Amino acid sequence: MSWKCTVRLLSAALLLAAANTAAAEDEARPVNPFAGDAAGAKEGGSLFNQYCSHCHGQWADQGERPRDLRRLNIRYGDDAITMYVRTITEGRLDKGMPVWKGVLPDETLWKIYTFLTTVQSDE
Numbered sequence: 001m002s003w004k005c006t007v008r009l010l011s012a013a014l015l016l017a018a019a020n021t022a023a024a025e026d027e028a029r030p031v032n033p034f035a036g037d038a039a040g041a042k043e044g045g046s047l048f049n050q051y052c053s054h055c056h057g058q059w060a061d062q063g064e065r066p067r068d069l070r071r072l073n074i075r076y077g078d079d080a081i082t083m084y085v086r087t088i089t090e091g092r093l094d095k096g097m098p099v100w101k102g103v104l105p106d107e108t109l110w111k112i113y114t115f116l117t118t119v120q121s122d123e
Helices: 003-028 038-051 069-090 106-117
Strands: none
Touching (some): 038 106, 069 106
16 A cells, blocks of 8 residues: 555544544533523523522623623633533532532523523623
8 A cells, every 4th residue: 555545544534533523522512402492591590590699690790700601602612501511510619619410400500501691791
């Protein structure tokens, strides 16, 4: 086999591996069952104010950047949903964020996320 053929085969293998990795990441990304649900977002805002506002401000209006959840898309881009799920599932105990998974129903946590998607800042 010529070296050109070997290089082409290796290139094809690397492209296939990259495509498989991207597909696996997409499969692993959580899916919000309330995405685009205006009623769910509205309810999520009320739930947010009930459970989260003491640290993150009413309606997520918190000026302290580490706790400003209006900047999730700026900070994490397409991984914002993954970071949200990881944070509520594992908490960030060193920063005062409790574990909410198992404390609140999944439906409540997703409605809160749905609300947060409606208040994201561009700046």
